[in-house]
Amino acid sequence: MQQQYAQSFLPEEDLAYTVLSDLKRVTREYATAATEASCPSIRQMFTNLLNSTLKMQGELYQVMQSQNMYNTASPVLRQEIDKQLKEYQQTQQKTSQFLQQRMGSQSHAMQAGYGHMVQQQQQYNQQNSHQPYYM
Numbered sequence: 001m002q003q004q005y006a007q008s009f010l011p012e013e014d015l016a017y018t019v020l021s022d023l024k025r026v027t028r029e030y031a032t033a034a035t036e037a038s039c040p041s042i043r044q045m046f047t048n049l050l051n052s053t054l055k056m057q058g059e060l061y062q063v064m065q066s067q068n069m070y071n072t073a074s075p076v077l078r079q080e081i082d083k084q085l086k087e088y089q090q091t092q093q094k095t096s097q098f099l100q101q102r103m104g105s106q107s108h109a110m111q112a113g114y115g116h117m118v119q120q121q122q123q124y125n126q127q128n129s130h131q132p133y134y135m
Contacts, residue, residue: 012069013064013069016060016063016064016069017064017069017070019060020057020060020061020064020070023053023056023057023060024057026053027050027053027054027057030046030047030049030050030053031050033046034046034047034050
C-alpha cells in the first residue's frame with residue numbers, strides 16, 4: 001500500500017534524485033562537522049558518518065546510472081584540469097610560504113603535515129591521470 005502511494009505520488013527517478021541530493025548535502029555537513037570538531041571522539045564519529053554517507057551516495061549513484069536515471073557530465077579537456085590543478089598548487093605554495101613567514105618555527109610541523117597531504121594528492125592525481133575527468 002505504502003509503495004503504491006509513493007509510486008503514484010512521485011516517480012522513482014525523482015525520489016532517487018531527492019535522496020541523492022540529500023546524501024550530498026549530508027556529506028557536506030558531516031565534513032564540516034568533522035573538520036570543526038575539537039574533541040577527537042566527536043571528530044571520529046563525524047568522520048565515520050561521513051564515510052558511510054559517501055558509501056551510500058556512491059552506491060545510489062551506481063544504481064541510478066545503471067538504470068539510466070543519471071547522466072554523467074561530458075568529459076573535460078585534460079588541459080583545463082591541469083591548468084586548475086597548477087593554480088591550486090600555486091595557491092597552496094603561497095599559503096605555505098605565508099604560514100612559514102607568520103608562524104616561524106611553529107609552522108614547520110604544520111607544513112610537514114600539509115606538505116605530506118599535498119604530496120599524497122599529487123600521487124593520487126598521477127595515478128588517476130589516465131581516467132577522464134567529469135565536471
